[in-house]
Amino acid sequence: MSFWAVSFLEYWKRKNATLAHHWDCMDFQEEEERPRPEFAAMAPCMEQNPITGVKEPHFPEKDRLSRILTGSMAIIIMLCVVMIFLVSVIMYRGIISMMMYHTGNAILMTQAGNIANISSTMVNLVLILLMSQVYTSLAEKLTRWEMHRTQTAHEDAFTFKVFIFQFVNFYSSPFYVAFFKGRFVGFPGQYGKLLGMRNEDCGPGGCLIELAQQLFIIMVGKQIISNIQEFFIPKLKAWRQKRKLARVRGSQICQEPKRWEEDYELIMCEGLFEEYLEMVLQFGFITIFVAAFPLAPLFALLNNWVEIRLDAQKFVCEYRRPVAERAQDISVWFFILDIMAQISAFLIAFTSDFLPRLLYKYEHNSHLHGYINFTLSYSPESYVAGNHTLCRYKAFRDHHGNYTLFYWKLLAIRLGFIIAFEHVVFFCLRLIDWLVPDVPESLEVKIKRERYLAKQALADNQDVLLTVSHDSASSGQCTSNRGVLPELHNMDPVHTDA
Known part of the structure; x- marks a missing residue:
């Protein structure tokens, strides 16, 4: 999936270059984009543009920076609200599980975990959709308040705000289950608790x-x-x-x-x-x-x-x-896609049993014989009532509840796997990026041809102007533009796709 994501983004770069050339937007942002009408109407002062030399509406960069920082505080507050909702859903899941167990029904007790997980996820989905609507309107007002000069800068700021929130909003619960659930449970006799309730454990x-x-x-x-x-x-x-x-x-x-x-x-x-x-x-x-x-x-x-x-x-x-608007590319969306394509290795390393099994086979030189028994730890303080059988639980701990050497080796291998896998992905990404040009070869030849013809036409026009000026000076006559223009119009026109 990582290689597919990288290949997909490389293909999009080539497609984007083709579309930008077809619509003559390859240099739109740097050279042609004008201030937003709303910015021009609300800007407090006028200043000379150092590039064009024309006075245009201006908003001090220092004031914009302070507004951006203030808006960032609002974003952090909203992210904290999402975390509060996540904790509420976790507690709801624990309460539902306890209620299922206390019913005494064998079916409900067996399926308590699934019922709690499915119902809490539905509640979480409703909260996610409600928070999305609230935050999108808030982000739109904050971005308008920040007074960005161009439409591209305005849309990039708005997109980044909304995506940061939506990323946490939609992915916080799956990330919790994938990376945190079951890692702070503790052990029999010393369980970890959150607000008086035992932390959740995996099945x-x-x-x-x-x-x-x-x-x-x-x-x-x-x-x-x-x-x-x-x-x-x-x-x-x-x-x-x-x-x-x-x-x-x-x-x-x-x-x-x-x-x-x-x-x-x-x-x-x-x-x-x-x-x-x-x-x-x-x-x-x-x-x-x-x-x-x-x-x-x-x-x-x-x-x-x-x-x-x-x-x-x-x-x-x-x-x-809709009224068509020009754009050079999909702006910050491509950067977001690129980041998401590069973080897809963490789930494999931290949730799969592939690495523990591989380490067990390496250390014990066996075909996983006794692996399940090896993953269970003893708790001498806890006994099952009636038969004095030692309580066992899934963890790599010794009799005192401390982590074993195997646990630390496994953690080091997990981190090493992430680093190695990410470097492999990065290397393949760079290799594919180097092997596959961002601009198709046919389009690159076309662009070079257009630039050559444009320079040639400019040089020919300058030669005509110099020749006409020289002839006028030698004959002692004053030549106006009206006499030069017919000569220029008689030249063969240069047609390009642009």
Whole structure:
């Protein structure tokens, strides 16, 4: 999956270069982008642009920096709220498990863990979706308050704010199960506690089963809810707008509305931010957590197929034609995708039994004979009532509750595996980046040809101007531009794709 993610991003670089050249946007951000209208209206002063030499609206960089820092505090507060909700869900899961055990029903006692996990994940999904709506509106107001000069800078700041929050919002619960659950349980006689309740432990089969359940509910549940919203909300908005306009036209002469009136009844296009965000979050699910939920790419494929048809229906039948805006690339979204593609190795190292089994086989020179017994520790202080059998629990601890040497070796190997695996991924990424050029060869030749023809045309025009000026000076006549322009228009035009 890591190699697929790297290859996918390399392919996108080439596709992006082709599209940017086709729409003449390869140097848009650096040379052509102008201040936002909202920035120009609200900027407190005017200053001369050092590049263009023209006075334009200006906002002091020091004031913008202070506003960005203030907005960062608001983001941190919202992230803390997400953590509070996560702790609440963990406590809810513990309470539900205890209630299932206290019923005395054999079936409920056996399935207590699954029932608690599934119900708590559904509650978590509802909280995630509610917090997403609240924070998106907050991030939009904060970004507007920061007064970014260009539309690209404004959108990058807004995108980064929303993604940081959504990353924690959507991935905090799976990350907790994958990396933290079951690691602070303690041992019999000295259990770790949170707010008076024992810390959660993984089931006998590990945390991957529970993680797969959470990923299925959160990922697929979000996809279903998003598709339902994309289908019904535009229709509801369009119905309300048509009803409102029908009341306005009620007093007028009844006649067939004109085409432009029918188009006006369509709702305004809200942009593509939500579409990008949904795809990037999905990309994170299928790259970071694919080891725990191998069906994630299949559900992503099915979701994308449905999404394409829903978007087609929405943009053709429900939305007005959007006003086109130029952009050089997908801006900060590509940086986010690149980071997510590089952190997909941690789940394998910290949740899989591959490394403990490999270390056991290396140290004991056996085919995992006695491995299960080896992973269980003794607790001499705890006895099962009636038969004085020693209590055993899953951990690498000695009789005093201290970690064994095998535990520290395993931890070192896990960290070493992460470092080695990441370096392998980085090396392959750099190798693929070096072998696969960001710009296709045919496009690169095309760009060089256009630049050559542009320089040649400029040189030819300068030669004509110099020749005309020299002839005018030698004949003692004053030549105006009116006499030069016909000569220039008689030259063979240079046609380029740009």
